[in-house]
Amino acid sequence: VKLLEMKRNITIKDVAEKSGFSVATVSAVINGKNIVSPKTKTIIENVIEELNYHPNEVARSLKVSKTSSIAILVRAINNPFYLQVVLGLEEVAWKHKFEILFCSIGPNLEREEEYIDSLINRRVDGVVIATSTLDRQNSLQKLKVNKIPYVFVNRRPKKLQEHEWFVGLDNRKASKLIMEHLYELGVKKIAYLSGPREYSTFYQRYEGFLSVTEKLNITVTDEMIFESDFTKEEGFRITEQLLSIEDKPEAIFCSSDLLASGAYLAIKKRGLKIPDDILLVGIDNSEVTDLIDLTTIEPQAKEMGKIVGNLLIDLIEHGESSFDQETLLEPLLVVRKSTQLKK
Amino acid sequence: VKLLEMKRNITIKDVAEKSGFSVATVSAVINGKNIVSPKTKTIIENVIEELNYHPNEVARSLKVSKTSSIAILVRAINNPFYLQVVLGLEEVAWKHKFEILFCSIGPNLEREEEYIDSLINRRVDGVVIATSTLDRQNSLQKLKVNKIPYVFVNRRPKKLQEHEWFVGLDNRKASKLIMEHLYELGVKKIAYLSGPREYSTFYQRYEGFLSVTEKLNITVTDEMIFESDFTKEEGFRITEQLLSIEDKPEAIFCSSDLLASGAYLAIKKRGLKIPDDILLVGIDNSEVTDLIDLTTIEPQAKEMGKIVGNLLIDLIEHGESSFDQETLLEPLLVVRKSTQLKK
DNA sequence: GTGAAAGCGCTAACAC
DNA sequence: GTGTTAGCGCTTTCAC
Numbered sequence: 035v036k037l038l039e040m041k042r043n044i045t046i047k048d049v050a051e052k053s054g055f056s057v058a059t060v061s062a063v064i065n066g067k068n069i070v071s072p073k074t075k076t077i078i079e080n081v082i083e084e085l086n087y088h089p090n091e092v093a094r095s096l097k098v099s100k101t102s103s104i105a106i107l108v109r110a111i112n113n114p115f116y117l118q119v120v121l122g123l124e125e126v127a128w129k130h131k132f133e134i135l136f137c138s139i140g141p142n143l144e145r146e147e148e149y150i151d152s153l154i155n156r157r158v159d160g161v162v163i164a165t166s167t168l169d170r171q172n173s174l175q176k177l178k179v180n181k182i183p184y185v186f187v188n189r190r191p192k193k194l195q196e197h198e199w200f201v202g203l204d205n206r207k208a209s210k211l212i213m214e215h216l217y218e219l220g221v222k223k224i225a226y227l228s229g230p231r232e233y234s235t236f237y238q239r240y241e242g243f244l245s246v247t248e249k250l251n252i253t254v255t256d257e258m259i260f261e262s263d264f265t266k267e268e269g270f271r272i273t274e275q276l277l278s279i280e281d282k283p284e285a286i287f288c289s290s291d292l293l294a295s296g297a298y299l300a301i302k303k304r305g306l307k308i309p310d311d312i313l314l315v316g317i318d319n320s321e322v323t324d325l326i327d328l329t330t331i332e333p334q335a336k337e338m339g340k341i342v343g344n345l346l347i348d349l350i351e352h353g354e355s356s357f358d359q360e361t362l363l364e365p366l367l368v369v370r371k372s373t374q375l376k377k
Numbered sequence: 378v379k380l381l382e383m384k385r386n387i388t389i390k391d392v393a394e395k396s397g398f399s400v401a402t403v404s405a406v407i408n409g410k411n412i413v414s415p416k417t418k419t420i421i422e423n424v425i426e427e428l429n430y431h432p433n434e435v436a437r438s439l440k441v442s443k444t445s446s447i448a449i450l451v452r453a454i455n456n457p458f459y460l461q462v463v464l465g466l467e468e469v470a471w472k473h474k475f476e477i478l479f480c481s482i483g484p485n486l487e488r489e490e491e492y493i494d495s496l497i498n499r500r501v502d503g504v505v506i507a508t509s510t511l512d513r514q515n516s517l518q519k520l521k522v523n524k525i526p527y528v529f530v531n532r533r534p535k536k537l538q539e540h541e542w543f544v545g546l547d548n549r550k551a552s553k554l555i556m557e558h559l560y561e562l563g564v565k566k567i568a569y570l571s572g573p574r575e576y577s578t579f580y581q582r583y584e585g586f587l588s589v590t591e592k593l594n595i596t597v598t599d600e601m602i603f604e605s606d607f608t609k610e611e612g613f614r615i616t617e618q619l620l621s622i623e624d625k626p627e628a629i630f631c632s633s634d635l636l637a638s639g640a641y642l643a644i645k646k647r648g649l650k651i652p653d654d655i656l657l658v659g660i661d662n663s664e665v666t667d668l669i670d671l672t673t674i675e676p677q678a679k680e681m682g683k684i685v686g687n688l689l690i691d692l693i694e695h696g697e698s699s700f701d702q703e704t705l706l707e708p709l710l711v712v713r714k715s716t717q718l719k720k
Numbered sequence: 721g722t723g724a725a726a727g728c729g730c731t732a733a734c735a736c
Numbered sequence: 737g738t739g740t741t742a743g744c745g746c747t748t749t750c751a752c
Contacts, residue, residue, distance in 0.1 A: 043442075045729055056739040061731060071737060086522060091498040092444060093729035096435045096744050099386075106479075112464065114457050114664075121455065124481045128488075133499065136449075136479035138467045145471075155434040156476065179429065266667070295668050321457075322665050324609070325638050388745055399723040404747060414721060436745035439728050 044087045053081040064089050095157070104346055105135035105153050106162040107146075114320060115335050116164055119187060122339020123162060130347050132159070139165070147173050154180050160346045162187055183349035187342045188335075190234045194359055199349070201341045201361040205235055208331045208365035209242030209289075212315050215329070215367060216285050217250045219375055221313060224252055225276055225283040227293045229264035236264070239289045239317065258283060262293075269296020277304050285313035285373075291320040291330055298326050314372045317365075327371035334363045387430045396424040407432050438500070447689055448478035448496050449505040450489075457663060458678050459507055462530055465682020466505060473690050475502070482508070490516050497523050503689045505530055526692035530685045531678075533577045537702055542692070544684045544704040548578050551674045551708035552585030552632075555658050558672070558710060559628050560593045562718055564656060567595055568619055568626040570636045572607035579607070582632045582660065601626060605636075612639020620647050628656035628716075634663040634673055641669050657715045660708075670714035677706045 046064070050057045055078060062070045063078045070078075081087075095101045106123060108116050124134050135158060139146045150173040153161060161177065161184045177184050178197065185199040194200055216224060226243055229236035247254045257279075262268035269288060273296065276283065286301075288294035294316030301308055308314050308327075316323060319332040341361055348355035389407070393400040398421060405413045406421045413421075424430075438444045449466060451459045467477050478501060482489045493516040496504060504520065504527045520527050521540065528542040537543055559567060569586055572579035590597045600622075605611035612631060616639065619626065629644075631637035637659030644651060651657050651670075659666060662675040684704055691698035 043729085046731095047729080050739095057730080058732080058740080059738055062738090065731085069737070074737080088494070088497045088523065090439075090500065090729050091495075092435060092439045092500050093744090094731075096433075096439050096746085097729080097731050099744075101435060103478075112457065112460055114455065114460065117455055117457065117460050120479060121481055124479060125483075131495070133495075134479045135446075136463060136467060136477045138464055140468075151431070152434075152474070152476075154431045157433065157435050180431065299668070320664070322668050325642070325665050325669065386745085389747095390745080400746080401724080401748080402722055405722090408747085412721070417721075433745050436728090437747075439730085439744090440746050440748085442728075 043090075044085050046087075046089065048085060049078065049081050049087050052085060053078045099157070101133075101157050101159055102131055103133040103135055103156070103158050104160040104162065104343075104350075105137050105158045107137045107139055107149065107165055109139060109141070109165045115188070115318065115333070118335030119164060119339040119342070122336035122341075123343045124339070125336075126340050126343030126347070130343075132343075132347065147176075150176055154182065158182065159350045160184060162342050162346060164188060183346060185342055185346050185349070187338055188235065190360075192234070199345060199355070199357070199359055199361075201338055201345060201357075202235070202363070203331075203333045203338070204362035204365055205238035206242030206245065207362075208317055208333075209239045209287075210246050211331065211365055211367045212287060212317070212329075213243060213246045213250060213252070215369065215373065216287070216313065216315070217252070219285075219313070219373060221284045222251070222253055223258070223281075223284045224254070225258045225286045226254070226260070227269060227272055227286065227288045227297065228259070228261045229289050229293065231261055236289055243287065243289075264290040264292050266292050266296035266299070269293035269298075270300045271296070273297040273300035274303075277301070277306070282312070285315065288314070288316045291316035291318040291323050291328065294328055294330070295322050295326065298328070308372050309375055313375075319366075319368055323368070323370070329370045329373040330368050332366040332368050334366065338363055386433075387428050389430075389432065391428060392421065392424050392430050395428060396421045442500070444476075444500050444502055445474055446476040446478055446499070446501050447503040447505065447686075447693075448480050448501045450480045450482055450492065450508055452482060452484070452508045458531070458661065458676070461678030462507060462682040462685070465679035465684075466686045467682070468679075469683050469686030469690070473686075475686075475690065490519075493519050497525065501525065502693045503527060505685055505689060507531060526689060528685055528689050528692070530681055531578065533703075535577070542688060542698070542700070542702055542704075544681055544688060544700075545706070546578070546674075546676045546681070547705035547708055548581035549585030549588065550705075551660055551676075552582045552630075553589050554674065554708055554710045555630060555660070555672075556586060556589045556593060556595070558712065558716065559630070559656065559658070560595070562628075562656070562716060564627045565594070565596055566601070566624075566627045567597065568601045568629045569597070569603070570612060570615055570629065570631045570640065571602070571604045572632050572636065574604055579632055586630065586632075607633040607635050609635050609639035609642070612636035612641075613643045614639070616640040616643035617646070620644070620649070625655070628658070631657070631659045634659040634661040634666050634671065637671055637673070638665050638669065641671070651715050652718055656718075662709075662711055666711070666713070672713045672716040673711050675709040675711050677709065681706055 046057050046060050049060045063075050127134050137149050164187045188202045190200040228240050231237045260272045286297050315329045317331040319330045323330045345355050345357045389400050389403050392403045406418050470477050482492050507530045531545045533543040571583050574580045603615045629640050658672045660674040662673045666673045688698050688700045
């Protein structure tokens with residue numbers, strides 16, 4: 035006799051028994067198959083409600099070899115940019131009934147590979163790599179071997195191999211937009227603060243900058259070009275140095291808002307006025323830009339996330355996508371006071 | 378004859394056959410059980426390596442009725458604060474080999490409930506609610522019925538029921554810290570800008586503010602107290618209004634940095650100097666505060682995430698936790714120029 | 721120390 | 737339209 039029983043999970047079998055139909059039929063109504071009669075459907079749905087039955091997605095995943103989940107790997111940087119990407123990604127994932135696994139690999143390289151292993155074990159259907167290229171080529175290889183599609187977002191490896199996708203900002207164009215804007219303002223002497231050029235983003239921004247200097251007849255000398263970590267501190271340090279030379283630039287073009295905010299502080303400290311004494315621009319349209327009235331580039335991070343999601347889900351569901359191997363988003367110039375010269 | 382076969386997944390059975398041992402033994406070595414002889418272990422591990430075998434976590438989850446995953450629900454607000462919480466949460470989750478499902482429910486209330494259903498179906502082991510209380514009591518009820526533990530972070534419902542946990546900032550104390558700081562500076566007339574008091578955070582900050590005004594002999598009249606949405610725009614609007622009256626406050630206490638940054642702009646626009654003409658403080662220690670040299674409160678969001686993680690995993694693994702039902706983090710006063718009076 | 725076998729909850733042939 | 741049943745890949749008693 036089993037009078038006392040542990041409160042067992044309710045399964046499809048319970049629903050079948052209680053409704054008087056078979057598990058197959060119940061399964062059909064759960065999955066919205068149209069092969070079941072309306073009356074039966076209603077009966078079963080009622081029982082489901084009554085029993086408070088929740089179909090076990092784990093069992094389903096096992097059976098159909100699909101988890102409807104995608105992982106996004108980010109570095110632990112607290113960069114709001116990636117929050118936006120995740121938000122966009124999440125939005126399209128939700129529409130397709132996919133779940134997002136959020137993976138923040140710190141600076142620890144080993145952890146990266148462990149994470150990948152763990153994701154493979156969990157049989158995620160795809161992964162978004164939001165952290166330049168993975169440092170260990172090994173990790174990418176593992177994904178490939180296990181036929182898990184992945185796409186890079188924002189930063190990319192130098193070379194995209196077969197079955198590798200990328201979506202990010204058109205950084206070259208971003209720089210060009212800014213340069214043309216400065217050109218129209220009559221600026222001829224520009225300082226350029228680059229982030230680490232080993233990152234594709236900064237490399238491309240730098241390329242874009244260089245590519246138009248000639249055409250626009252902009253003076254560019256080595257002492258006007260800097261490369262550093264993209265922190266406020268570095269922006270500050272470099273700008274201080276920059277402002278101490280006699281032949282000051284008319285504008286400072288920072289390849290990221292963080293650098294620009296450092297530059298802003300240095301300019302203020304020196305008692306100079308923006309835009310009267312010097313112009314300042316950044317890239318990223320981060321939260322601070324609005325506050326310090328900085329002209330910048332909106333990178334459309336959320337839109338990026340959406341595209342990544344659609345692309346990846348294409349790849350998962352059809353093994354291919356109509357997106358190009360490389361999708362570039364249009365940079366949007368946001369003009370604020372920092373470049374508004376009074377006539 | 379089956380000459381052509383689809384590339385089948387490698388399973389534990391393959392490892393068993395190739396190694397000459399049984400699946401049970403292979404399972405034991407995968408799970409690090411000490412009941413298997415060292416030689417056997419080595420042999421099996423080699424085969425695993427050789428076959429590039431990845432244990433199917435989905436099958437395991439089904440068998441052991443545990444997914445080792447926890448979900449975090451946030452509103453779609455692009456609030457970097459929650460990024461920090463997620464980062465902290467992720468850190469402890471990783472240590473315990475849990476995965477984070479990132480769920481961003483937008484303003485849509487229906488979606489909230491659908492999300493909960495989906496999480497139940499996926500059999501997440503626990504959920505973090507980072508979005509005030511869920512608006513539909515129904516959702517909470519569902520979690521409870523399905524014995525999925527959950528904990529609130531940052532915002533909380535008025536009343537914590539049994540089996541409900543909360544971890545957040547000690548908001549009352551945060552306000553007190555600020556007030557005491559202002560008091561020491563000799564400030565007697567303070568304006569207070571509150572966010573929506575329906576949120577527990579703003580309610581508590583307001584309470585904390587009020588509770589010490591008497592003791593510190595601070596003048597507080599109705600026209601010095603405001604409540605609005607916590608946006609930069611509102612901060613700007615209210616401050617403009619505030620500065621137009623004859624009897625200006627000596628300090629503006631904003632219950633969030635966003636409000637404070639709006640206030641900052643309004644003050645600057647009016648040509649007033651901080652801190653010479655007026656003091657300004659906020660709460661949150663967001664990215665902007667450093668830039669505008671704002672005295673504020675560091676809420677320790679990442680630490681919050683860590684505590685939530687430990688608490689929730691306790692709950693999942695032991696059905697209880699040594700944490701109190703309500704855990705409050707110590708607010709940290711960050712003094713910057715906006716309240717540094719020259720002697 | 722190791723193996724055989726039952727079963728976790730579901731889906732999808734295939735039968736009727 | 738509906739039911740029977742074999743497995744998805746794993747863990748875990750219980751023998752040996």
